[in-house]
Amino acid sequence: MAASSNAEETQLQDMEEDAGMEREMESDDGEGMGVENSDDEEDDSSEDEKENEAEIQRLEEQLSINAFDYNCHVDLIKLLRQEGELFRLRRARQKMSELFPLTEEIWLDWLKDEIRLTEEEPNRERVYELFEKAVKDYICPDIWLEYAQYSIGGMGSPGGVDKVRSIFERALTAVGLHMTKGETVWEAYREFENAMLSTVQPPPGRVPTHEEQELLNTQLERIHTLFRRQLAIPLMDMEATYAEYEEWSEDGVPETISHQYKRALQQMENRKAFEESLLVAEPPKLAEYQAYMDYELKEGDPARIQITFERALAENCLVPDMWTKYTTYLDRQLKIKDLVLSSHDRAVRNCPWTMGLWKSYLLALERHGVCHPVFVTDVFEKALNAGFIQATDYVDIWQAYLDYLRRRVDFSKESSKELEELRAAFSRSLEYMKQDVEERFSESGDPSCTIMQIWARIEALHCKNMQKARELWDSIMTKGNAKYANMWLEYYNLERSYGDPIHCRKALHRAVQCTLDYPEHVCEVLLNFERVEGSLEDWDVAVQKTETRLNRINEQRAKMAEKEANLARQEEEKAEQRRKAKGEKKNQKKGQKGMRAGEKRKAEPDDYQNEWDEESDQAPKRHRGDADPGTEEYMETETGLFGRRTPAGHKPGPPGQNDKPELRNDNNSVFISNLAYTLEEPEGKMRTLFETCGPLKEVRPVFSNKGTFKGYCYVQFESQASVPLALKLDRQEVEGRPMFVSPCVDKNTNPDFKVFKYNSSMEKHKIFVSGLPFSCTKEELEEVCKNHGTVKDVRLVTYRSGKPKGLAYVEFADEAQASQAVLKMDGMVLQDNKISVAISNPPRRNLKEKPGSSGSMTAMMPRQVYGSRGRGRTQLSLLPRSLHRPSGPANKAENGTATKPIAGTVNAAGDTGFEAQTKPLSNSDFARMLLNK
Known part of the structure; x- marks a missing residue:
């Protein structure tokens, strides 16, 4: 191998030198022919090269x-x-x-360069190896076609023809079902076989021998078979192939082939819309490919599903979800080792940052029995160096690897090589999480010490080594987990199953002293343990310790509640002062506006009053029908009975004509809100809903001036006894939206009235569940919670539109059942969603405490309010300085009340009093101020 590598390098260097000499010769030829090669051009060329x-x-x-x-x-x-x-x-x-993995363009450039460099026969094998690497990265018809055409050039070598046919067959298996590009591979294969047919045909006029006739028949059958195979699968422009077969075949197209062709043609028509959408869509075409894959998955043809996935991944190779769906399908359906493992390998090479793909790869390697060294060195070590984006990803990949090592151990033996390897891997994982992960992410990827817990369970269950398990749990508790009740109870359960009562008692005593989140539950477990296992002395010690601990906890909670109450009281006093100041400022502006309006027109006797009631500091009520006939102002309150009923097409009549004040009766009425604006015939639907509560006197939906329904209405009963029954219909869905039903109260006479149905303080018998899937129903959640106690009520939290928020409150029979549910359900996976569970402690509602009310409310910390959109980035004023009015020290507060300027006086800053400040400015005044005149 080293010699061949050196030979290749020498060959490349020689070819580079030859290429340089050719460029020099071309330059010399150019000079001899009179081509001008200026020094400037040579300098530019050298500069570009540098x-x-x-x-x-x-x-x-x-x-x-x-x-x-x-x-x-x-x-x-x-x-x-x-x-x-x-x-x-x-x-x-x-x-x-x-x-x-390299793209199709990069591979084709590389292959073409290597083909030009290795034209000599001995180097063809190197190009074949390169082609084998190329076809493994992605399913690319053009690369397969190039591979087959290159192999045709080696037909002269021994076994060359068989090699060509083998490559063509592999190409058909890989891309023959590609509806738009597969046809080119089929045609190239047929052209090759037609060329081979010409080599076995005898010359014209000569009768072939028996052997020659057999070769001829065999070759003709090969071409017939190719036509039949191609016509049996759906491809674009397959009509032309059918016509070509009719012309080529001397005996015509057989009936069976014609039937297969028609069925394939129908399949092509069914998929034609998907192919056309892919042609016109812009990359990355995710939605189009997803629709195509959904169709193929529904049809259920594994080969077509595979080619569709491969086509999608060739254009979306960096989409981890696409790889996950593909590898999951291969793992569960096809289960072909080479195909499954190669797909997993391509997935992690394309998206190395995705931990889930590596985890699936490890499971696939174990599932198909890959040897241990390959598993460790080639996959797991690469996964650790892949660069995951979350610290928790490293915990998951280590867990997958440790699970694999645990399954290799034969625990019937006291010691083995596999067991030592497992323990060494556990130790290495803890060191890796401490040094590498925490330094990289500045946080612990395993705050609950999940890996150490698993190790402790293995030592206790399989190795019967409780001493090692206790050492591990001691380390877990020293990492900040001693304050959590669930961690102590996990350790207690371990000791209960594999330890002894002495260590169980020690664990529970430590838990009582250290637990901060649910001390009551830990105390109850200790007392129950002593009821079953302990002596009278043990019982007395447990009672004394739990009482002391709970008394201390209750004292701390009382101090905290008192502190929160003081903060809440201070906040309420500040809010009350702000409301009073705001009311006085509003009254002042109303008075100024009334005085200006009085100067312009005279008040008529029938007009409504503009004076202010000094005792109540409120404007007098305006009843229905009291509005000015020239305006469209109607006073409507949230839960009052001042709604104006205006059906579509109705025109307002004279004041007091359409509605009669004597119909009002708050005690017999309820206020309905949060109805859909598009609700048709709201009066009829509300009447149908509330007739079950008692006889109705009137249903009044509220419409806007344009005649559209405003989403709320008033229902008045004949008897006051019907109101409680109507209030029970609160939150019932009406056309997909929760209907809000509340008491009907005039907020002008009861301005502080608010309706909040649910408690706003800690409810120890109720749990709060978050992270629920939006598809989770009340019945499904209740079924899950029944395993941990008696469920009294389940409430799913929704938006006003009725869509779920993924939150819920579940009420149990007592506090112990709620605590048990928190410990068992927190972190549970429900419909692929990891839920969080805690004791219900809703945020405090902004309600004013009334005299004589009992109970303390949890206070919120004071917040700085900067308006509906928050504080701006800058506090600069955009008003010109000429328009600023300097604020003098005249308006100082005395005894908490701001003094008003006296009309006609001038303060220290030069501003006049009330009348002077309200004097309107003319256009010339504004011009002088803007020009600083």
């Missing part, structure tokens, strides 16, 4: 630093090919092919 050489060196240096820079490889190959650096070009291509 620049290209410098760029080549830069690219080579960059690749020495980062060998996985794909674009850098491509640029280097392009420059070396341009400069004619044949030896360096071959080396660059070889390095790139070791790291990445």
Whole structure:
């Protein structure tokens, strides 16, 4: 091999020298013929060569630093090919092919260059090897066609014809089903067999011998078979092939072949739309290929499914999901070793950063019995160097490798080479996670110490080595896991199964002292353990220790609650001060507006009042029908009965004509909201829904001035007893949206009224589930939760539109069942979604505490409010300085109340009082201010 390599290098160097001499001779010939070669042109040429050489060196240096820079490889190959650096070009291509699958264009350029360089017979085998590498990267009809045509040139060698036929048959297997490009391979194969037919036909006029006639018949049968095989599969323009067969065959087309052709033609018509969509689509054509693959998967033909996947991957080789779907299909359906392993290998070479592809590759290698050294050196070590994007990916790949090593061990033997290798791998994995992963990502990829837990279980279960298991768990607890109840209970269960009661008791006593998240549950487990295993002395010690711990925990919680309550009270006082200041400012502006309006027109007796009620600091109520006839203003509250019912096409009449105030009765009514704007006949549908609650007096949907439904309405019953039944219909779906049903209250007389159905403090008997799949139903979640206790209620959280948020609240019979559900369900995988489970502790609602109310509410920390879009990037004012009004010290607060300027006075800054500030400015005034005049 070394001698052949040196010979190839010498040959390449000689060819480079010959190429240089030819360029010099051409230059001399040009000078002799009178072609002008100026010194400037020679200088330009040398300068270009220097620049290209410098760029080549830069690219080579960059690749020495980062060998996985794909674009850098491509640029280097392009420059070396341009400069004619044949030896360096071959080396660059070889390095790139070791790291990445090469595209069809790169392979064809490389193959054509090598064919030109190896025209001599002894070097054909090298080109054959290169072709074999090329056809493994992607399914490319053009490369297979080039391979077959090149093999035809070697027919003269021994076995050359059989080699050509073998390559053509492999090409048909690989790309013969390609609907748009497969036909070219079939035609090339038939042309070759027709050429071979001419070599076995006897000269005209001579009768062939028996042997010659057998050879002729055999060759004719080969061509017949090719036609029949091609016509049995769907290909584009297969009608022309059928016509060619009719013309070529002396006996016509057999009926069976004609039937197969018609069936294939129908299959082609069924797929023609997919092929046309691929022709007109822009790369990467993911949606078009996905639709095509869905169709082929439904049809179920493995060969067509494979060729469709291969075509999609040739154009989308960097899409990990596409490789995952393909390899999963091969693992579960075809299960052909060579095909499965080669596809997995191509997948990780294209997307080395995807841990899931490496994990699937390891499982496939084990499934097909690949030898252990190949498994370790060729795949797993490459996976560690692949450069995953998450620290947790390294945990998963190590787990897959450790699972494989564990399955190799025969634990019936006390010691073995495989067991020592497993333990060494566990130790190496922990060291790798500590040194490599944590340094690279600045975080632990395995905070729960999953690998150490698995190791401890293996030592306890299979090796009966509890001492090693306890050492591992001690290390787990020292890594910050001692505060979690579930970690202590995992260790307790391990001791319970494989240890002894003494260590179980020690573990639970330590758990009671260290647990911070669920100390009540750990205390309960300790007491239950002593009920079954302990003596009276053990019971007394456990009771004393648990009571002391829980009393301390409750004291800490009380202090924290008191602190939160104080913060909440301070925040409420600040909010109340801001509301009062805002109300006074609003009243001042309303008064100014009323005074300006009074100067322009006289108030009429029938008009509504503009004066303010000084005692309540509120504007007087405007009943339905009290609006100004010249305006379209109607006062509508969220849960009040002031909604104006305006059917489509209705024109507002005189005030008070359409609605009568005497119909209002809040005690007998409910307010319905969150209905769809497109709801047809809302009155009829609401009447149908609420008739089950009791006799109805009136249903009033609210419409806009244009006659469109506004999404809410009022339902008034004959009796007040029907209201509680109606409130139970809250959150019932109406045409896909949850309907909100709330008490009907006039917010003008009850401004602080808010409806919030659910508790906003910690609920220890209820759990909060997040990360649920959107397709999860209430019944499915309830079925899962039943395994951990008695489920009283399940509530799925949705948006106002009715779409699920992936959240839910589940209420259990008591706190112990809820704690048990948290420990068992947290991290569970439900429909491929990993869910999170915790005790329900909703964020505090912004509600005002009323006098006499019991219970403390969890306070939120004060937040700085900067408006609906948040704080701007800059606090610069965009108002011209000429328009700024300086704020003087006149408006100072006394006893918490801002003093108002007196009309007609001038403050220290030179501003006049109320009347002077509200005096309108003319256009000339604005012009003088803008021009600083």
